[in-house]
Amino acid sequence: xxxxxxxxxxxxxxxxxxxxxxxxxxxxxxxxxxxxxxxxxxxxxxxxxxxxxxxxxxxxxxxxxxxxxxxxxxxxxxxxxxxxxxxxxxxxxxxxxxxxxxxxxxxxxxxxxxxxxxxxx
Numbered sequence: 001x002x003x004x005x006x007x008x009x010x011x012x013x014x015x016x017x018x019x020x021x022x023x024x025x026x027x028x029x030x031x032x033x034x035x036x037x038x039x040x041x042x043x044x045x046x047x048x049x050x051x052x053x054x055x056x057x058x059x060x061x062x063x064x065x066x067x068x069x070x071x072x073x074x075x076x077x078x079x080x081x082x083x084x085x086x087x088x089x090x091x092x093x094x095x096x097x098x099x100x101x102x103x104x105x106x107x108x109x110x111x112x113x114x115x116x117x118x119x120x121x
Contacts, residue, residue, distance in 0.1 A: 004032045004068055005094040007061035012087035018078045021051055026075060032068045041074070060090060077105065 008014045021028065025041035028051065039052035056062040085091060092106040 005063045006059050007090055007092040009060040009090055010088050011085040011091040014091055015081050021074050022078050028074050029071045032064045
């Protein structure tokens with residue numbers, strides 16, 4: 001079980017959040033707290049900007065046992081969602097306890113759950 005688990009009711013909601021970021025940066029850092037998820041991106045000139053802040057009430061499901069920070073590849077995640085997800089199915093993202101804090105994406109498609117990891121050191 002992940003220490004942080006966030007579920008969007010529809011994959012399209014996560015895609016819409018990521019779309020403008022794909023042209024800004026390659027990687028992002030996601031910071032989880034008890035009631036908020038913040039996304040920081042490092043733009044090519046080296047500056048870090050706060051790109052997105054989502055309150056726990058905006059998720060269909062939100063669990064955060066402890067504050068955490070992890071990085072991920074924005075473009076890979078966006079392409080994965082674009083090619084493999086059904087926009088109307090739920091998608092769950094989170095940090096995985098037993099996998100060195102990796103960022104995991106789980107979605108249901110055609111009756112099966114598919115997941116992948118998008119971790120950036």
